Amino acid sequence: MNAESIDFLGLFQQHCRTSPDAPAVATTSIVVSYRELEQRALAIAARLAAAGVGAGDRVVLWLPKSVTAYAALLGLLRLGAVYVPLEPRTPLSRLESALSVVQPRALLVEPAERQRLEATNWGQRYASLCVEIGASPTGADPLAADASALTEADGAAWQAWPLSAPAAILMTSGSTGRPKGVVLSRGAIDAFTQWACHSFELGPQDRVANFSALGFDLSLFDLFASWSVGACVLLVTPDMVLQPAVLMSYLQQRETTTLYTVPSTLTLLREHGGLTAQTLPSLRQVLYAGEPFPVHQLRALMHALPSTPLFNLFGPTETNVCTYHPLQRMVAEDESAVPIGRLCSHLEGELLDEQGQPVLPGQEGELCIAGPTVMQGYFGEPERTAAAFWPPGISGAGPRYRTGDFVREDEEGVMWFIGRRDRLLKRRGYRIELGDVEAAMARLEPVREVAVGARADDESVEILAFVVLREGAQITALTLRADCGSLLVPTMVPDRVIVVESLPRTPNGKVDLSDLLAAAPRFR
Amino acid sequence: MSKDEIRTYLLATALRGEDPSSLTDELPLVVSGLLDSVATLKLVLFLEERYGITIETSELAHGALDTLSRIVALIEAKQAAQPRP
Numbered sequence: 280m281n282a283e284s285i286d287f288l289g290l291f292q293q294h295c296r297t298s299p300d301a302p303a304v305a306t307t308s309i310v311v312s313y314r315e316l317e318q319r320a321l322a323i324a325a326r327l328a329a330a331g332v333g334a335g336d337r338v339v340l341w342l343p344k345s346v347t348a349y350a351a352l353l354g355l356l357r358l359g360a361v362y363v364p365l366e367p368r369t370p371l372s373r374l375e376s377a378l379s380v381v382q383p384r385a386l387l388v389e390p391a392e393r394q395r396l397e398a399t400n401w402g403q404r405y406a407s408l409c410v411e412i413g414a415s416p417t418g419a420d421p422l423a424a425d426a427s428a429l430t431e432a433d434g435a436a437w438q439a440w441p442l443s444a445p446a447a448i449l450m451t452s453g454s455t456g457r458p459k460g461v462v463l464s465r466g467a468i469d470a471f472t473q474w475a476c477h478s479f480e481l482g483p484q485d486r487v488a489n490f491s492a493l494g495f496d497l498s499l500f501d502l503f504a505s506w507s508v509g510a511c512v513l514l515v516t517p518d519m520v521l522q523p524a525v526l527m528s529y530l531q532q533r534e535t536t537t538l539y540t541v542p543s544t545l546t547l548l549r550e551h552g553g554l555t556a557q558t559l560p561s562l563r564q565v566l567y568a569g570e571p572f573p574v575h576q577l578r579a580l581m582h583a584l585p586s587t588p589l590f591n592l593f594g595p596t597e598t599n600v601c602t603y604h605p606l607q608r609m610v611a612e613d614e615s616a617v618p619i620g621r622l623c624s625h626l627e628g629e630l631l632d633e634q635g636q637p638v639l640p641g642q643e644g645e646l647c648i649a650g651p652t653v654m655q656g657y658f659g660e661p662e663r664t665a666a667a668f669w670p671p672g673i674s675g676a677g678p679r680y681r682t683g684d685f686v687r688e689d690e691e692g693v694m695w696f697i698g699r700r701d702r703l704l705k706r707r708g709y710r711i712e713l714g715d716v717e718a719a720m721a722r723l724e725p726v727r728e729v730a731v732g733a734r735a736d737d738e739s740v741e742i743l744a745f746v747v748l749r750e751g752a753q754i755t756a757l758t759l760r761a762d763c764g765s766l767l768v769p770t771m772v773p774d775r776v777i778v779v780e781s782l783p784r785t786p787n788g789k790v791d792l793s794d795l796l797a798a799a800p801r802f803r
Numbered sequence: 804m805s806k807d808e809i810r811t812y813l814l815a816t817a818l819r820g821e822d823p824s825s826l827t828d829e830l831p832l833v834v835s836g837l838l839d840s841v842a843t844l845k846l847v848l849f850l851e852e853r854y855g856i857t858i859e860t861s862e863l864a865h866g867a868l869d870t871l872s873r874i875v876a877l878i879e880a881k882q883a884a885q886p887r888p
Contacts, residue, residue: 368834518860521844525860547844707840755825757818757837764835772836775820802820 286465287472288356289438290507292317294483301483302511304346307519307529311346313509316353319346323354323412327385330410334359334440336384337448341374341392343367344493344516347412349502351387352493356465359440360384363448363460364493367392372719372766375401377450377458381658385410442466448658449494449596452710452771454702456718460658461596468499470651471599474625475504478603479537479564479590483509486533486561490515490540495708496596497568500539520544523552527559534561539592541708542572545580555583568592568600569708571696573738574614581609593619593696595682596710597654597667601626601646602694618693619686626650628679630686635669635679643687643697647679654680704733706740709770713742716773719766720744723759725752730782731773732792734799744773745795747781775799805854806875812849813871817842828872843868850874856881 285293291313294301299314311319332338338360342348355362363381365374367389374396378386386409388396393409396402446468448460475481487505489512491497505512513533519526527548530538538545545567548554556562565580565587572580572591581589594601604620622628629637630644638644647669656664669679685697702713713731720729728747733740746759754762756776763772777799785791806828814823817838832838838846846868847858856878858867867877 516860517840518864520840521847521863522860523844543841547841551844551848755822757821757825758830761831761835761837764831764837767836769834769836769839800820 286438286442286469287503287507288353288465291353291503292437294506294509298483298509301509303506304349304512304514305486305533306346306514309346310511316346316350319350320353320357323347323351323387324357327354327358327360327387327410330385332358332360332385335361335444337361337363337381339378339381339383339386340364340493341367341369341386341388342412343389344489344514346514348493349512349514351412352502353506356440356446357437359444361445361448361462363450364498365450366492366494366768369768370765371395371399371402372722373458373768375399376456377460378405380450380458380460381448383408387412440465442469445655447499449496451596452703452712452715454712454714456715458715459660459663462655462658463499463599464655467599467652467654468503470625471499472504472507474623474652475500475600476508478623479504479566481505481508481510481537485510485536486513487511487537487539488513488515488530488535490520490538490544491708492517495569496594496599497539497708499599500566520547523547523550527552527554531559531561535559536561536563537566538562538564539566539568541569542567542576543570543707545572546576549580549583554580556585556587562587564588564590566590566592568594570705570740571616574610574616575612577606577617578610578612581606591617591619593684595684598626598648598650598680598682599652601628601648601652601682604693616695618689618695620693622648622694623650623652625652627676629676630688631669631679631681641687641689643685645700646682646684646686646694648682649677649679702733704735704740704742706742707770709768711742711771716742716744716763716767716771719771720746720759720763720773722766723762725749725754725759727752728782730790730792732796734796741775741801742771742773743796743799744776745779745782745792746776748778775802805878806871808853809850809871809874813846816845826871829870831869832871833869834866850878854878854882856885 295313295317300312302310303313303316304311338355340351340362352362388409390411397406442465444465445462446465447463450458450460453459481504487501487510489501589606591604592600602619602622604618610617626648628648631647632638632644671677683700686694687697688694704711716731717729720726725748726746727749731744733742756778759776782790868874
């Protein structure tokens, strides 16, 4: 067997055999070896197989990020199943729409979540599909004891599934309020991890902090790239980010080599955790993605880490990283942004106009790409999938995924992000369709009409919701915002709700928010 | 009284520009998304510094900061548990 034919799971398995005692995961309190992680994964696989889960089945992972969740993810891939990670704090109404999209064969949940599900009308039919796993974010897992349920021979089958088989469905915000499930094949994850390991020279000595939720494509780097080279994943839970000083001492103590997260988290670590080259001497590189890095904050980070390589990674969930840019010099104060860089080596792509024709050099166009990391499609939605691609021939090449990102290429062949084709924005790594926020808010009882707009400055993106209330509705703007929390994940909740008499419209009846957005007071 | 101070702090920071009367004692602040992670972190730093207490990660996970009245209860419990100098 030559090196090319071993996929990321086969490589994980090799490390389990050749260096079983090497650390695969570390938390604040425990270290889990490759042998233990594999055993836990196999134990969960056995448990799921007993529950009837097999190859191709979709299984929702509704667990807090934990060693158990990591093992479950591996266990699912071992079975040939498709993992669908959902945030544990997902509001129930969003959970319902995600479940109706993916129609899972089983749900991996904690007992408390199962009870929450059973308490709803629609949740009853999913409750019977629940497989309960008690996951403590840092502690040992009771399942580890049954790990001998599967034998070494079973372990040899980690790579039993073709690269064309689906491996994961990552849920993203959809413009109509119905989430989209991005289907990634094993081959897509494999091609991405190969590129990542090579580009960032990951090796068994690396300790990679996993900040990202499992439902974000950033986690594919943290987990699968690390495990395919025998590196150690450092579990970072969302609550740890709220205590940057404690988090920093953990990263220090575990000798973190690689950070990959969103700019706002890096700024938190620097401002409130004291991140510098001196406080984290083991650090050898920082990767960021998910939102633009405000230039003055980026400069401050570069001052704190003067000789640490920094990379800007760019791309939607549908493609994972498509361009990246190493920051080779200090960014000047008067620069408004840094480039998104060059296309990754495993991709091909062009900047196309609205007819799917290549733009002239130096002009802006939509970044359209093809390659092994591009998604298979949106689960169960052939029409949405078809609309996301230029068919073969139009661009003079094979089919191209339309990223929706308008980009310009400079004389050196380096790309710069200009803006979006649609009403999608990214904030703290979350993708937000403004139409999704509108659809959710329209369901609130006091709301007669709602239009949502975004306003960006160098610092951040603000989401503003303009609401026309039903007659006699007694509710304040702040309470309306708080009510959004039952329908939307926190990052999607508007920064401000503004009650208006009516929504301004263009002569042809389209809502036009430009005047309202410009007139709304700024508070940050 | 600490409740008024915290209310004033929130209306001057994360909830700037909001109608003060709509910030009730029971308004959910964190689960609702009204305070994002940065605003929550800054609130924790403010409370720790102002009241000389330490707030644990596990307390955040259990919603101890979710409403004004819960924040006040947390501070009072912590202050009561501290030995007086």
